[in-house]
Amino acid sequence: MRAHHLLAATVIMLAIAALWWQQHAHADRSTAIARVPPALAEPTSRMLLAYNGVDDAMQPDLAIAAARAAARGGSPVAMRDLANALKRCAGLRAVDEETVVEKEERIGESFRRFATETGLRYDAVAQRSEVAGRIAGELDAKRACAGLPDAELATWQVWLERAAASGDLDAKRDYAAAVLHKLSDAQALFADIDEVAREKKRAFGFMQDVLTSGDCTASTQLHLLAPGPYDAYVAMLISAEWGAAVQPQIADPTLAAKNNAFMQRQVDLAAARVPAGLQASAQAAARLASSRCRPVRY
Numbered sequence: 001m002r003a004h005h006l007l008a009a010t011v012i013m014l015a016i017a018a019l020w021w022q023q024h025a026h027a028d029r030s031t032a033i034a035r036v037p038p039a040l041a042e043p044t045s046r047m048l049l050a051y052n053g054v055d056d057a058m059q060p061d062l063a064i065a066a067a068r069a070a071a072r073g074g075s076p077v078a079m080r081d082l083a084n085a086l087k088r089c090a091g092l093r094a095v096d097e098e099t100v101v102e103k104e105e106r107i108g109e110s111f112r113r114f115a116t117e118t119g120l121r122y123d124a125v126a127q128r129s130e131v132a133g134r135i136a137g138e139l140d141a142k143r144a145c146a147g148l149p150d151a152e153l154a155t156w157q158v159w160l161e162r163a164a165a166s167g168d169l170d171a172k173r174d175y176a177a178a179v180l181h182k183l184s185d186a187q188a189l190f191a192d193i194d195e196v197a198r199e200k201k202r203a204f205g206f207m208q209d210v211l212t213s214g215d216c217t218a219s220t221q222l223h224l225l226a227p228g229p230y231d232a233y234v235a236m237l238i239s240a241e242w243g244a245a246v247q248p249q250i251a252d253p254t255l256a257a258k259n260n261a262f263m264q265r266q267v268d269l270a271a272a273r274v275p276a277g278l279q280a281s282a283q284a285a286a287r288l289a290s291s292r293c294r295p296v297r298y
Helices: 003-023 045-050 060-072 076-093 097-118 124-147 156-165 169-183 186-191 193-212 218-225 229-249 253-272 276-290
Strands: none
Touching (some): 060 076, 076 169, 156 193, 169 193, 169 218, 186 193, 193 218, 218 229, 229 253, 229 276
């Protein structure tokens, strides 16, 4: 478990998501997506075999160019690569260079605190060098994205949803994370609440697929995306189960105890929203899902 930084963020997002969903639980109809990518061609074996993915270090404009044709041809991996590169460019386009620098410095400081609290080895000189390298890389990427059309950048989530619907588990995780981010952004949430409701339901289904694959880290997102108290309770029980399994990896016993107490409070809060007659079946469902979890190491 990623210590209390992740857990604190979970509390905030849970409160926002729960408040919104209570008010809009029946908002379930789809709305048109403003900018839809070109219709997918039938995937050809030549096109799918020709696409081997893009290098993580590749500039986003080059990654877009490398993935575009195969994505339109139906390759799930290419669709995911295209979506992530478009998303990266869209994010960089939306901020100035000073904001880019501040963000990377905050990430570096967060890692330093996490390493200190969990007993991980930490090399301050190496970390400063890494942060400086990341800043330079992000600024280079921002400049590389400058020539791409806004209309194409705006399609990143559509491509990501297509990749997830095609069975790509990483795309399913990325799509759920994008929807949760939107749920935490009041402006994005209320810009098109019907579409967000559709995306939330879609993301919950995707994360159920991830959970079924044996990745029980999906339970944290499932809890926040759950359409009702029963599903939220099942997800929280699974999250507590795999969380307890990784607690021994936390070097600081005080932090481990705080994490355990936090998770138990969340389980109790989730249980309080479920009728007593349904709690046993929820617990059985959680035990069954947890029995299929793959080991997690951090």
